[in-house]
Amino acid sequence: MKCITQFLSVFLIVLVAVSSHAQLLPDNNNLNVQSVNRWMKSNRDMAPLIQAIDARHLTPESFKTFEALSSIEQDQYIELVLREENLLGQADSIVRQYGWKSVGEYMRLSTKxxxxxxxxxxxGDLGKVTEDQAKQLKEKADPAVLAVSQADIDFIRRNEKTLQQYIQAYGAGR
Structure with missing residues (x-):
């Protein structure tokens, strides 16, 4: 009986620890204040890793091929690239520091x-142009941009000032 009680005690402690840790990690798959703040905080540290990965995609075709991979396949490819570039240790450290599941997760949120x-x-611009100009803009736009949900556009609208301040500070090197 004592053994069962000890086991249950340990199990409950582990369960509480795991659930409290999970609550601390934001949803990094969707645009929300927590995930975008995490993205902003980790952006500079991630930059050399992303540059190494992007260097492998020198053509639009190779980039499209990468984008067509599943999340798991992207993460595997990214790990391979980082290993080959001797950046895997640095990547693991940055991922842990900022609470990402992987560099790929960071990249997917960046793209989103x-x-x-x-x-x-x-x-926003479509409302300021003629119908023909709007049609031309839509025809030239990236399909991924046209597919963005209204919820994500509304998120940007609500957080435009914060994002604008971040972009300006990032560009100034702060």
Whole structure:
């Protein structure tokens, strides 16, 4: 009986620890204040890793091939690239420091954020042009930008000032 009681005690402690840790990690798959703040805080540290990965995608075709991979396949490819570039240890440290599941997760949120910002400006501009100009803009726009949800565009609208301040500070090197 004592053994069962000890086991249950340890199990409950582990369960509480795991659930409290899980609550601390934001949803990094969707645009929300926590995930975007995490992205902003980790952006500078992630930059050399992303540059190494992006260097492998010198053509639009290779980039499209990468984007077409599943999340798991992207993460495997990224790990391979970082290992080959001797950046895997640095990547693991940065991922742990900022609470990302992987560099790929950071990259996918970056893409989602970038597409949402582009859509916010595109659809904002559509209201200021003629119908023919709007049609031309839509025809030239990236399909990923056109597919951005209204919820993500609204998120950008609500957080435009914060994002603008971050971009300005980042550009100034602060």
């Amino acid at each position: 954020l970038g597409n949402a910002i582009a859509a916010y400006f595109l659809f």
